[in-house]
Amino acid sequence: MNALPKLVDSTLSLENNIVTLTFNRHDVRNALTGTAITDDIVNTVEWINRTPEIAVLIITGAGSAFSSGGNIKDMAERAGDFAGDVQTLERRYREGIQRIPLALHKLEVPVIAAINGPAIGAGFDIANMCDIRIASNKAKFGETFVNLGIIPGDGGAWFMQRLIGYQKAAELTFTGRVIDAQEAKAIGVVLDVTTPENLLNEVNALAKTIAAKPVASLRLTKRLMKLAQRTELPDFLDICAVFQGMCHNNPEHLTAVNAMLEKLAK
Structure with missing residues (x-):
């Protein structure tokens, strides 16, 4: 850091x-x-x-x-x-x-x-x-x-x-x-x-x-919240699709999903 x-x-x-x-x-x-x-x-x-x-x-x-x-x-x-x-x-x-x-x-x-x-x-x-x-x-x-x-x-x-x-x-x-x-x-x-x-x-x-949330997706979510204030819906949805692709390919996503599955299994 x-x-x-x-x-x-x-x-x-x-x-x-x-x-x-x-x-x-x-x-x-x-x-x-x-x-x-x-x-x-x-x-x-x-x-x-x-x-x-x-x-x-x-x-x-x-x-x-x-x-x-x-x-x-x-x-x-x-x-x-x-x-x-x-x-x-x-x-x-x-x-x-x-x-x-x-x-x-x-x-x-x-x-x-x-x-x-x-x-x-x-x-x-x-x-x-x-x-x-x-x-x-x-x-x-x-x-x-x-x-x-x-x-x-x-x-x-x-x-x-x-x-x-x-x-x-x-x-x-x-x-x-x-x-x-x-x-x-x-x-x-x-x-x-x-x-x-x-x-x-x-x-x-x-x-x-x-x-406590996955930090990379948290930062992208903050960006989306700001973009939503000034972006037309079709353009905004395009950005969401790209950001979501980034999240799905980030290791923290799989870690979070596995943690949720373990919690549900208990």
Whole structure:
């Protein structure tokens, strides 16, 4: 297995074939601007895609917040990532935070967000870029860009409406309203809500269930789920046929089939 990448503002842990990425800038509520968290996410995804043994990625935050998104103090001062004219900011967005949705969209394994606390602005969007979200009852969610006179520059408007439908996504985006974990579950943002103490236990249990599956077929299934969102049915079925041929010729398929036959024989 490839050695774990060295991160700057996040920590990375590996247990069997499950990787946990933890944003580790509690001092700025795990903000994505003014930190190296964007680089940490991109580097982690690239490492996973080069490491075929990995089956699942978990993303969470250290401290009280999942991620506060952009650093509001820098916005007020037109400093750091928010300094410069239109062309400078356009380039900075493309070369900066917009690398996160592109990376997570290409991630080959299922990714679970363990949302330990507030996920605001781009922090909310990162959660929505994941395949599955489980939240602490202390978590809050807000697509709050409009409150600051800006737009979801990280692609959040693309992800949320695909997750919960256009109408509800429009209401949350146009009002900038912050919702709690229970409402997030009710509208389909999160799969489940649990206590802060049990959050990682529940997420890890789900991750282990997924990671126990044959990894090559798991990665192909993730690719199919993404392709289904943008491919016409006849073309999609052609891809399914090719992927299925790959699976039938992978040794892990025969291992799984024999294991099932042994289980049925008992």
